[in-house]
Amino acid sequence: MARVAVIGAGWAGLSAALALQAQGHALSLFELAPQPGGRARSLAMEGSGPPLDNGQHILIGAYTQTLELMRSLGLSPHELLWRSPLQLTDAQGRGLRLPKGPPLLAFGRAVMAASHWPWAARLSLLTHSLRWALSGFRCAQTLTVSALCRTLHRQPHAELVAPLCVAALNTPAEQASAQVFLRVLQDALFAGNGSADLLLPRRPLAELLPEPALQALAAGGARIHAGCRALLCAPDSGGWAVRAGDSVQPFDAVLLACPAAEAARQLQAIAPDWSTQAAALRYEPIVTVYLRAEGRLPFPMVALQESAEAPAQYLFDHGQLGLQAGRFAAVVSGAAPWLERGQGGTAACAEAALAQVMSQAPLLSGLRLERAVAEKRATFACTPGLRRPAARIAPGLWAAGDYIEGPYPATLEGAVRSGRQAARSLHAELAAVARRATH
Template sequence: MARIAVIGAGWAGLSAALALQAEGHDLSVFEMAPAPGGRARSLPPDEAGPPLDNGQHILIGAYTETLDLLASLGLAQASLFRRSPLQLTDAAGRGLRLPKGPPQLTFAWAVLHARHWSWSAQFSVLGFCLGWALRGFRCRESLTVRELCQGMHRQPYEELVAPLCVAALNTPAEQASARVFLRVLKDALFSGRGSADLLLPRQPLSAVLPDPALAALRARGARVQLGRRALLGRAPDGRWTVQTDGAPAAFDAVVLACPAREAARQLAGFHPAWAAEAEALRYEPIVTVYLRAQGQLPFPMVSLKESAIEPAQYLFDHGALGLAPGRFAAVISGAGAWLDRGPDGVAACAEATLAQVARQAAPLSQLRVERVLTEKRATFACTPGLKRPAARIAAGLWAAGDYLDGPYPATLEGAVRSGRQTARGLLAELGEVAPHATH
């Protein structure tokens, strides 16, 4: 039994900790914030109303590692999510609706029944998708999504591909990695029955994974410290140490599951090359504008048409999800252009979003802004040829996080996969090198 520390209790850190604990190791978990969850968590309760999340998150059926992790905790999928076939329609019902069935056939059916598209638009997008499939959803590393779609009919590109890209990669299509986009598209739309299903949370985010995971870790004997910054160090015998308030404690292995910039700061004196790679990542913000309104949407998630003066791509009806009647969340992914406007950028974004929803979501009335939440470094900018740090840093020292080298962008699934893969790598290493102590 090895003594292992996990620094960070976001989705990656919790996933790693659970996997390591399942193999019988002695776990200590450290989290700088007062609650677990990282960038996908619920905010502290507010007397003004039901709890808010720090942003709107969704899952899809292709998120197999995340769904498996939730099942391992005994959590019922039906109580956590509203699951339905993929529907990308606006508030008037225009768009794509996939029926149940094999995703290749259902996607083609949905495109051919998108009556607001001409035949040339329909055959254009189907032709591109067929070409991508015949090439194994692979392309040159240097391509952007916009370049990948050169020659596609304007309407499906603007109404389907570009919004999907910014939602999945949080990077505008003109800058986003085509290779990563194709991997997500393959898994979501063409990997198996139900892979494209939308899973919209029925519970606050903290109740979906962070709180149950932390409770399970504690119940199985893990020591958890919240609200304290943990500092990485090195003991004279070569083991890694973690220090909070008192003297440093030595561990047989440490998993750094904190954000990339924090990991880079911690490692600057130990592994400057790894730290430099993590520090070099650029970021894209996400703004979530929570609105109050009368009325309801025809579907819990509807698409919004984005433009230079209309920032949001999607609108969520929390009342339809059983969360908070009358509350709606408008999501602005890749919001850098608005935040670059300076101190008034967030306010301008919120005002523009309010006007956009009033124009594009006719069923809603008496709209007002409830709260605006901004994650300035929500995800790394997923651009072509991006160099991402490796999970293994040194003997007994690993990292976990959605920013690490891998095929996925910065998503909940990317975080969970990273945490579990790091745990598997560390377990293999511990099997080859005996830990300094047993317990």
């Protein structure tokens, strides 16, 4: 049994910790924040009622490993997540609705049924989609999404591709990696029945994974250090050491699952090349504007029309999700232009989103602001040719997180996959070391 430390209790760290514990290692989990979840967490709230989350997160049917992990904890995705075939429509019902059935056929039927687009727009989208599929959803690494879609009809580009790109990659289409976007389309829209289904949380984020995972780890004997800064120290007797408070603890291996900037800072002297690469990542913010209103939307999630003065791309009806009736969440992905306005950027973004919802969601009345939450480093900027750090840093030292090298943008599924893969690789490395020691 090896002594393993996991630093960071976000979705990647928790996924890795659960896998390492299942493999029989003596686990210690360190988390600086008082609660688990990282950038997908619930916020402490005053008063009664369901807590707010730090952002409105979306899952899809293609998030197979996230759903599998939830089930392994005894959770029911059916009860915790509202599920529906993908629907990207506005408050007036205009947009794309995917029916059930084989992915390619369902997508084709949805596009042809989008009667608010002229025939030329629908044929253009189908032609481009077929071309991407025939190419194996691959393109030049240097292409942006806008360059990839330069010949696509302007309406599906503006009303579908651009908002879908900024929602999935949190990077504007003019700057976003076309290759990563195509991988998202392949796995979400064309991977199999139900892969494109929308899965929207019915409960606060803390209940979807972070709290049950922490409880399972504690029940399995893991040592949990919450609200504790853990610092990686130089190699110690063939392993690693972690400083937590006034104590220094030895470990056979360490898995860093903290944010990229923190991992880069801790590894400046230990792994300078890895640290430089992680530190070079740029970030995109997301602002979630929570609103109160009377009325309901025609669907739990509706698309909003974005412009220079209308920042949000999607609006969510929490009442329809079984959360708090009368609460709505407007999501502003790629919010950098608003936050760059200075100290009042978040407030200005919230006011603009409020005015936008008033204009574009006429079924709602009495709209007022409840709270705006800005996650300034929500995701890395997913740009063409981006070089992301590798999971392996040094012998017995690995990293996990949605920013680690891989095919996906910064998503919950990307974090879970990274954590589980890093845990498997670390376990294999430790097993190989043990075998060599016995010969």
